[in-house]
Amino acid sequence: MMRNNRRHDDAPGQDSFLDIVANLVGILIILIMVIGARATDAMVEAGPTVGDPDEEPRIDVVAARAAAEAVESDIHNTDTKIKRQQFEVNYRRKERDKFLQLIGAVEQHLNQQQEMLDESQRQRLDISRNLLVARGELDDLKATRQSLENSLPAQNVIEHLPTPMAKTVFGRELHVCLKEGRVTFVPWDELVEKLKEEAPQIIWKLKDSPRVTETLGPIRGYRMKYTLRHARQARPAGRGTVSMQTRIELDRFELTPVSEKLGEPLESALHEDSEFHSILSRYDPDRTTVTVWVYPSSFGQFRMLKEGLFRLGFLTAGRPMPDGHPIGGSPHGTRSASQ
Template identity: 30%
Template sequence: MSRRATEGETGFGSDSFLDIVANIVGILIILIVIAGIKMSQAPVMVAENQEVAPTQPQIIDQELEAFLPKIVPEPPQSPVLALEPQEPKPFVPQKPKIIYQQPSQELLDEVQKMEQELVRLDQVMQSRKAGAAEISLKKQEVSGKVLSMVSQVNQKSDQLEQEYRQLLSLVDTTQEAREQLERVVAQSRQVSEPQEQIKELKHRLTPVSQLVTDKEWHFLLSENRVSYVPINELLMELKDQVMKRGSWLAKYREHHGKVGPFRGYTMDYIVERQALSAIDQLSNGGRGGFRVGVSKWEISRSDDIAGEALEQAMQQNSEFFQAITEIGTGSTLTFWVYPDSFELYRSLQKHAHSLGYQVAGRPLPFGVPIAGSPAGTRSAGQ
């Protein structure tokens, strides 16, 4: 008997059933299509020795068979098997198995031998250390002995050197005594045997000197060396300086100045304002006035001036030779001579006379410079 459906119970519909069937059919169709595609792409499995007969063309007309080309069948191609790549399985490391094994008797014996060898080597090392310490002690002892011997040798050497010096001093004393004895013997012989002494006398004609009124050229002889003194050039420079300062000298009575250096020499001078003489006043028309005059001048030499020795002065390229060449013959050469240069003065005087010059000699004491004043004396040339 059929049961009547109660209220509120939903009835089974045919639409939902049809939808389910349609979905199942669609899924089956998709699977069939996929399987067909895979089958079409799958390789053909052919046996290696199996030959595939080529298809022969069908001849429609028997008479045309003679004109048809012969078809040579192509060799069969080897089948290709395509395999799908498979993913490698992950490698899972396994724990190593530890196998405990009892060491053999041979290995134990070898270990025991090695331990004995180590003990022996340790004993050898200890003995060698003891030997090295003993050698070090002996070395120190020998070194001390060597140092003491060196000290003794040095002392002996110093003693021998001192004795050698004493011997040399004795030899020198003996030599001096011998020389003194020889001198005494020689003197005694001279006293006992008097000899005639010959003295050589040189006679020179001394010409009459005359005062120098013309211009003279000056040279300084010091330490047996000669140098040219530019007194004339310095006086010209002094005159120019006084002329330039005439207005200044009119205000002051006295002026101290210096000119040079010229060729290593300088001149210190004193200029004074002097009154006119009676004759000068008359010639001036009786008007008052004054004159400027040099009351004193003094020459100082630079330390750079070394001068020339006699042999150097006699050469043609020397300063002395060039100076007398520029002066010209017939002039007067005035030599200011210090006590240590009289021999040089004689030689230069003789040479100047041979060249035709007049020579004037003016000796100077040590420490006194070349100087001049209106109250001084003129040079006397020969």
Template identity: 40%
Template structure:
């Protein structure tokens, strides 16, 4: 019984060991299965990741190629833009040059047009003047026919005596006759004012000086005087003397027109009557500076002065030239 118990114990222990070994083997098998399954999953994941990376690389290569192509295309566009900008600048310069040429051409065209308009205007004026002359000619022919048909009337002519001219040495009054306006020219008073002004300004210095005096009775005088010391001979002796000489003199009114109408002068109580009052006709000469537009009035004025006993001296002046004097001038010749 004891032997039976011992054997049973050994068998029980052997069975337990076998159970343990069997359990361990089963665990190992399970672990191997799990490890194999896990290894397969890891291999699949690695393979999947490898496939994803290859796709990404392929896509990256594609994008890189597209980027390179885009960069090259951008560079080409930049070059084209630079060429277009250069061409645009050149076209703008050409446009500016063409605008300048257009402005010059337009100005020339306007000048030619204005010249043409002026010629047309002159032509119209000439045609109008010709028509007026033709009309006047017809009128004159009609008057001539009437005169030839009528008896010639007796015409009485009035004339002024024309005595021999003589140089003026007495008192001389100056008048100006322009635009049929008569005005007094205060020559003597202006010369006296020039003398005083020159003595005040020269202050003992030699040389030439120009100045202006007036206004006196509406006239001013611009003058130029010279003062210099020079050697002179007197009685066989030579000495130094101061010479003062009038170089030039211009007398003008302050404004134009200036004076009193001649027709009003003949009506009495005029400025001419004031100037002639108390003067002796035998020793007074009237000098009249006259312009071409007043020659007819000069004739009437000379008749008026002749009736009052005054001799007159006419000094014709061209239009636009003022009354002037110089050391080489001549004295008036009265009639």
């Protein structure tokens, strides 16, 4: 009895607990169903979009139409050119046929006229025809020759003069001045001979002076300015002794022109009828050397003068001179070297 009463007292509490558990389980089931439904919707939305397999790809209609029109235009242009060229060919063919007909008619007419000629006239006609053919061939040969000459490269001619070895001049020496493009003969020997005549006459001036300077000339356009001086020289006096002697000697001399326009231009002097040639003809080329005193203004023309003298058989010695320095010499100077 006591056990049954205790079971009846616990029944309401157990029912309430079971109800709570049942409610919780129901709520969980509902939540699970809601979450599952949302997950399914999300998967459907994120899935790849499958296109229609029957749908055709799009084609750029505008570009295709433009390409087709360009090809069609090229075809029309090519066809037009072909027709134009065909027209030109037909026109030239007809023109050629007309010329051939005309030539045939002319040849037939010439043959008829030739048959009417006598033998002498036929011979003259043949000669004239052959002459025309020969002239045509000659013109062709001239044109060919001219073409060959024009196609040949220009040749550089290197001129050289023999006897390049220099040798000291001991024979007769003829002096020439080349300055400002003009050639002048220098009266060297005449002035030296005049110096020998006048020097003894002025020795008395050295009595009270160690040196004296005088001028003589002009001779053939040149003056000589010379200087005499006292010179002491040791000479043996015998028995091992030496004595000092005083003598008078030429220190130096200078030749100056009276004008800068003496002589002839080089181009004129090289002609056979020039004064230069006339004076050279008085000297023997085998025994005479031409010494050229050349100034900077005519350095480039010295070779021309040297070549002209070489053609006449003369050896040449060059004496380069600085501007402002006159032609001159002294007993202590050097001899010219000819080539």
